[in-house]
Amino acid sequence: MTPVRKKRLLLILALVAGVGIALALVLQAFNQNMMFYYAPKEIKAGKAPANHDFRVGGLVVKGSMQRDKQSLEVRFDVTDLTETVTVSYTGILPDLFREGQGIIARGKLLPDGVIEASEVLAKHDENYMPPEVASSLPQTPPKEAK
Amino acid sequence: MISILTRWFHRLASPVWFYRIAGKLLPWLWALFALLLVTGLYGGLVTAPADYQQGDSFRIIYVHVPAAWLSMFVYMVMAVSGAIALIWRIKLAEMVLVSCAPIGASFTFIALVTGALWGKPMWGAWWVWDARLTSELILLFLYLGVIGLYNAIEDKRMASRAVAILALVGIVNIPIIHYSVEWWNTLHQGATVTKFDKPSIHIDMLIPLLLMAGAFKVFFVISLLLRTRNELLERELPRQWVKQLVEENAND
Amino acid sequence: MTEFFHMGGYALYVWGSLGMTFIVLLLNIVLPLSQHRDVLRKAAEFHEWEGRDEK
Numbered sequence: 001m002t003p004v005r006k007k008r009l010l011l012i013l014a015l016v017a018g019v020g021i022a023l024a025l026v027l028q029a030f031n032q033n034m035m036f037y038y039a040p041k042e043i044k045a046g047k048a049p050a051n052h053d054f055r056v057g058g059l060v061v062k063g064s065m066q067r068d069k070q071s072l073e074v075r076f077d078v079t080d081l082t083e084t085v086t087v088s089y090t091g092i093l094p095d096l097f098r099e100g101q102g103i104i105a106r107g108k109l110l111p112d113g114v115i116e117a118s119e120v121l122a123k124h125d126e127n128y129m130p131p132e133v134a135s136s137l138p139q140t141p142p143k144e145a146k
Numbered sequence: 147m148i149s150i151l152t153r154w155f156h157r158l159a160s161p162v163w164f165y166r167i168a169g170k171l172l173p174w175l176w177a178l179f180a181l182l183l184v185t186g187l188y189g190g191l192v193t194a195p196a197d198y199q200q201g202d203s204f205r206i207i208y209v210h211v212p213a214a215w216l217s218m219f220v221y222m223v224m225a226v227s228g229a230i231a232l233i234w235r236i237k238l239a240e241m242v243l244v245s246c247a248p249i250g251a252s253f254t255f256i257a258l259v260t261g262a263l264w265g266k267p268m269w270g271a272w273w274v275w276d277a278r279l280t281s282e283l284i285l286l287f288l289y290l291g292v293i294g295l296y297n298a299i300e301d302k303r304m305a306s307r308a309v310a311i312l313a314l315v316g317i318v319n320i321p322i323i324h325y326s327v328e329w330w331n332t333l334h335q336g337a338t339v340t341k342f343d344k345p346s347i348h349i350d351m352l353i354p355l356l357l358m359a360g361a362f363k364v365f366f367v368i369s370l371l372l373r374t375r376n377e378l379l380e381r382e383l384p385r386q387w388v389k390q391l392v393e394e395n396a397n398d
Numbered sequence: 399m400t401e402f403f404h405m406g407g408y409a410l411y412v413w414g415s416l417g418m419t420f421i422v423l424l425l426n427i428v429l430p431l432s433q434h435r436d437v438l439r440k441a442a443e444f445h446e447w448e449g450r451d452e453k
Contacts, residue, residue, distance in 0.1 A: 005233050005234060008232055008233045009229075009233050012229055012232055012233070012314055015311070015314065015315065016314050016315065016317060016318065019315045019318055020318040023318050023322075027322075036274070036275075036276040036277065036330065036331050036332050036333055037331050037333075038331075039331075057331060093270070094267070094268065094269060094270030095203075095267050095268060095270075096199060096200065096268050096269070096270075097270075101199070104333055119270075119271075120270065121269045121270045121271055121274065121333055122268060122269055122270060123269070123333055123335065124199060124200060124268055124269075124335055125335055125336075126335045126336045126337060126338040126346050127338070127346040127347070128197050128200075128204060128207070128338065128346070128347040128348060128351050129197065129198055129347070129348040129351070130195030130196065130197070130198060130348055130350070130351075131195070131196070131198040132195075133198070133348055134198035134199075191402075192402070196406060201406040201407070201408065202405040202406035202407075202408050202412060203405070203406070203408035203411055203412060205405065205408075205412050206411060206412055206415045209415055209416060209419040210415065213419065248426070249426060252422050252423070252425070252426050255422060256418070256419050256422050256423075259415070259418055260415040260418070260419065263411045263414050263415045263418075264411065264415070266411065267408060267411055365423060365426075368427070369426045369427065369430065372427070372430035372431065372434065373430045373433075375430075375434065376430055376433045376434050376437055379434075379437045379438065379441060380437050383437075383440065383441050383444055384444065384448075388441050388445070389441075389445045389448075391441070392438070392441050392442045392445050393445075395438065395442070396442070
């Protein structure tokens with residue numbers, strides 16, 4: 001490589017590295033805001049914002065689902081396998097919503113510690129398999145939801 | 147050894163040679179693409195079983211995932227061409243660079259739209275501003291930026307240099323897209339195939355996915371050859387070899 | 399066969415995704431090919447003119 005080309009190469013590498021470092025710092029600063037949701041343990045630790053909407057993510061506890069008989073309201077517990085919070089929601093749930101699955105709910109924290117959700121999204125995991133295979137698997141507890 | 151390599155490198159970069167070899171390669175690439183596409187689609191839509199949670203909607207994976215992979219792969223090709231164009235001032239690298247952008251933008255667009263069509267029934271939302279989706283949207287804007295900047299500058303050699311720098315700077319977005327699902331809590335699920343332990347997808351579902359990924363990759367090469375060929379003719383219009391080509395075509 | 403097209407109730411999403419994908423891919427072939435025809439025509443015209451100048 002000629003000296004001129006070597007100089008150009010170094011300049012380019014420096015440019016990309018510089019922008020990369022700058023961006024890494026920016027992302028570091030915004031780290032909290034980049035989090036799409038909070039885990040129940042973070043909410044219990046008081047990290048969730050009190051004055052505006054935030055999202056909670058975790059697994060729906062098996063057997064915790066309660067439907068209100070008069071309205072579309074549902075109540076269920078969300079866990080990260082350390083802490084559990086209760087979510088109440090009025091509306092239609094996504095197709096993938098089921099007990100034991102990961103979900104993300106957006107809403108605010110009521111004084112009694114219940115999260116009143118205005119939106120519930122289902123988070124699907126990275127596993128893909130046919131139903132026969134799924135039912136033949138041993139019932140292992142799901143890995144800790146992030 | 148090095149000298150052989152450099153000679154080969156420069157020969158590859160010779161316009162005439164590239165034009166001829168592209169013409170010869172295309173029929174083979176078309177055949178390979180057709181084969182991969184037909185087997186991949188048949189496997190994905192017919193023989194692969196429905197998913198235990200997502201039912202048949204998971205079949206969107208067969209266009210969504212290859213498009214998303216390619217959206218990043220094309221960007222890498224584009225950025226590497228940009229670096230070659232800047233360092234060695236090889237014209238062909240400039241042409242590959244600008245030809246990559248519309249193809250990459252198309253793949254990114256496909257990944258975003260099919261993702262929305264998957265997200266609506268599965269997650270319950272067409273779009274969310276999580277780290278994965280947002281960084282993929284930024285990728286689309288980077289591609290559109292490259293296209294826009296190239297067209298905005300009259301002198302094409304100057305324009306190539308400008309977009310090469312833009313493409314290189316934008317490369318920091320690629321690891322962000324890939325690792326976004328690990329670094330932050332996202333609604334988008336984690337990696338399935340490219341993680342280090344064994345892929346968490348059933349083999350009957352995985353094989354069609356890999357076939358489709360192959361089909362998309364071959365498609366990228368085809369489209370890239372077509373576009374680069376045009377760019378080459380456009381820029382070298384007055385040259386002797388183009389004249390020869392025109393005469394040959396007239397005699398056919 | 400109807401079951402295949404029905405896609406377990408997700409027909410709109412699955413076929414919508416596939417249809418959109420193939421339209422975009424098709425454009426990535428059709429546009430460069432028509433551009434190729436145009437540039438070849440342009441080249442032919444250019445060299446024809448050049449040829450006249452030489453005479």
